Amino acid sequence: MTERVEVRQNVLKENDRIAMELRGELSRRRILCLNLISSPGAGKTSILEDTLKAMGARGRSVAVLTGDIQTERDAERLRRYGFPALQITTGGTCHLDASMVRRALTEVPLDGLEVLFIENVGNLVCPASYDLGEDTKVVVLSVAEGDDKPLKYPGIFRRARLMLLHKIDLLPHTRFDREAAKADARRVNPDIEVLETSCFGEPGLQQWLDWIDERVREKKNGKEGVRSRQQAAGS
Amino acid sequence: MTERVEVRQNVLKENDRIAMELRGELSRRRILCLNLISSPGAGKTSILEDTLKAMGARGRSVAVLTGDIQTERDAERLRRYGFPALQITTGGTCHLDASMVRRALTEVPLDGLEVLFIENVGNLVCPASYDLGEDTKVVVLSVAEGDDKPLKYPGIFRRARLMLLHKIDLLPHTRFDREAAKADARRVNPDIEVLETSCFGEPGLQQWLDWIDERVREKKNGKEGVRSRQQAAGS
Numbered sequence: 001m002t003e004r005v006e007v008r009q010n011v012l013k014e015n016d017r018i019a020m021e022l023r024g025e026l027s028r029r030r031i032l033c034l035n036l037i038s039s040p041g042a043g044k045t046s047i048l049e050d051t052l053k054a055m056g057a058r059g060r061s062v063a064v065l066t067g068d069i070q071t072e073r074d075a076e077r078l079r080r081y082g083f084p085a086l087q088i089t090t091g092g093t094c095h096l097d098a099s100m101v102r103r104a105l106t107e108v109p110l111d112g113l114e115v116l117f118i119e120n121v122g123n124l125v126c127p128a129s130y131d132l133g134e135d136t137k138v139v140v141l142s143v144a145e146g147d148d149k150p151l152k153y154p155g156i157f158r159r160a161r162l163m164l165l166h167k168i169d170l171l172p173h174t175r176f177d178r179e180a181a182k183a184d185a186r187r188v189n190p191d192i193e194v195l196e197t198s199c200f201g202e203p204g205l206q207q208w209l210d211w212i213d214e215r216v217r218e219k220k221n222g223k224e225g226v227r228s229r230q231q232a233a234g235s
Numbered sequence: 236m237t238e239r240v241e242v243r244q245n246v247l248k249e250n251d252r253i254a255m256e257l258r259g260e261l262s263r264r265r266i267l268c269l270n271l272i273s274s275p276g277a278g279k280t281s282i283l284e285d286t287l288k289a290m291g292a293r294g295r296s297v298a299v300l301t302g303d304i305q306t307e308r309d310a311e312r313l314r315r316y317g318f319p320a321l322q323i324t325t326g327g328t329c330h331l332d333a334s335m336v337r338r339a340l341t342e343v344p345l346d347g348l349e350v351l352f353i354e355n356v357g358n359l360v361c362p363a364s365y366d367l368g369e370d371t372k373v374v375v376l377s378v379a380e381g382d383d384k385p386l387k388y389p390g391i392f393r394r395a396r397l398m399l400l401h402k403i404d405l406l407p408h409t410r411f412d413r414e415a416a417k418a419d420a421r422r423v424n425p426d427i428e429v430l431e432t433s434c435f436g437e438p439g440l441q442q443w444l445d446w447i448d449e450r451v452r453e454k455k456n457g458k459e460g461v462r463s464r465q466q467a468a469g470s
Contacts, residue, residue, distance in 0.1 A: 004242050004246060007238060007239050007242045011239060039274045039275045039276060039357070039380075040274045040359045040380055040381075040384055040387070040388060041274060041377070041379065041380025041381040041384060042380075068387060069360065069387060069388060069389075069390075070386065070387060070388075070389055071383075071386050071387050073383060073386070073387065092390070094329070094358070094360035094361050121360070122274070122359065122387070122388075123329070123358060123359070123360055124275045124357065124358070125304065125329035125356070125358055125361075126329050126360075126361070142276070142379060144276065144377060144379030144380075144402065144405065145274075145275055145276025145277075145379075146275075146276040148306075148308060149275055149276060151305065151306050151308070152275070152303055152304060152305060152306050152308065152357070153275060153304060153305075153357075154304075154305055155304075155327070167379065169408075170379065170405065170408055170409075173404075173405055173408055174405075
């Protein structure tokens with residue numbers, strides 16, 4: 001098992017090196033990069049569909065890299081909104097890594113780009129360990145999954161700056177205790193921000209869209225870069 | 236990366252060796268072993284709570300091993316039903332492996348045991364690759380997760396004998412297409428059995444409980460062992 005641990009450490013070290021290069025490149029270009037992580041089926045792709053639609057209306061320039069084990073389905077769903085959407089098919093691997101992102105980015109026009117969304121493979125465990133050069137990880141927790149997830153999967157809640165409490169429209173049909181979920185997320189990460197979201201009816205995605213706009217503005221002013229470097233150093 | 240692939244293959248080979256020993260031991264004792272796999276929050280622990288309650292009423296002798304990355308919560312929930320329930324805390328690892336199960340089984344009284352449930356770590360990817368010596372893997376798919384999961388995570392749907400289409404009570408509140416999900420599951424695994432289940436109201440867990448009873452009977456007659464060995468050889 002020691003051999004295995006060593007190989008894993010070397011893999012992570014090499015990943016961090018590539019991620020640091022990516023972060024530098026994206027930062028120089030003032031491109032905000034958000035890495036969305038959740039369980040399978042928490043709603044990442046639906047959130048991104050509605051987000052791309054809104055970004056178009058707001059005149060933003062965005063692109064998406066979407067990770068999946070086997071299919072091209074998500075990129076097909078996301079391409080309809082007129083922005084570049086590239087599928088990264090991992091062929092069995094349970095997370096994206098920085099080298100996959102670097103390879104995919106050679107096919108994305110970066111000039112003038114404002115936001116790069118990365119939709120990770122649906123998995124609440126392994127993607128948390130892989131830095132992709134993002135400004136921040138965003139964890140999406142669907143209320144259909146149960147409120148015990150922040151303590152059961154603390155790694156991703158500790159590393160994310162923002163939690164989207166999603167499918168909030170399903171709340172009346174579940175036993176999900178939203179205050180308990182938020183309190184537990186803050187136990188593992190006192191700084192985590194929380195927004196309640198839904199792709200059906202109220203409250204919708206308005207707060208999430210405003211949050212992105214605010215981050216884009218910070219990025220252009222050079223503030224975000226400072227914070228993300230501090231986070232990277234401390235993770 | 237070749238070094239990494241080699242280490243992974245060695246780990247899986249060693250895992251398969253231990254799993255084969257476990258399968259032999261459980262088979263000699265005519266203990267049915269079911270390995271439940273799903274995304275985080277699909278409902279495995281709730282299903283097991285209701286299952287243990289029913290097994291008690293039916294006079295069955297059962298035990299549970301429940302895997303989690305950090306907390307002891309699931310075992311605490313499951314211990315209330317009067318059967319042995321052991322937590323396996325993986326400390327960051329995203330799946331159970333056969334050696335963890337072997338270690339945990341030293342603390343479970345096996346004499347007279349009829350069913351051993353293993354609740355895997357919530358993850359639709361990695362647990363599929365690890366044989367735990369079970370008779371069969373059972374994949375739980377919540378309708379809140381979306382009907383595209385069988386094609387997006389084919390590994391587990393290919394290896395499971397049974398799919399529980401769970402939280403079926405939420406169906407009216409989702410865009411989940413149950414016929415599409417079943418058809419896709421059968422595309423990756425023509426032999427997969429499907430049951431619709433819910434822990435709230437109709438249809439409940441009756442069919443699942445009957446399915447277990449049928450497997451216990453087969454196991455006692457020695458049929459199940461033959462099938463599971465064939466499956467293991469072909470996987």
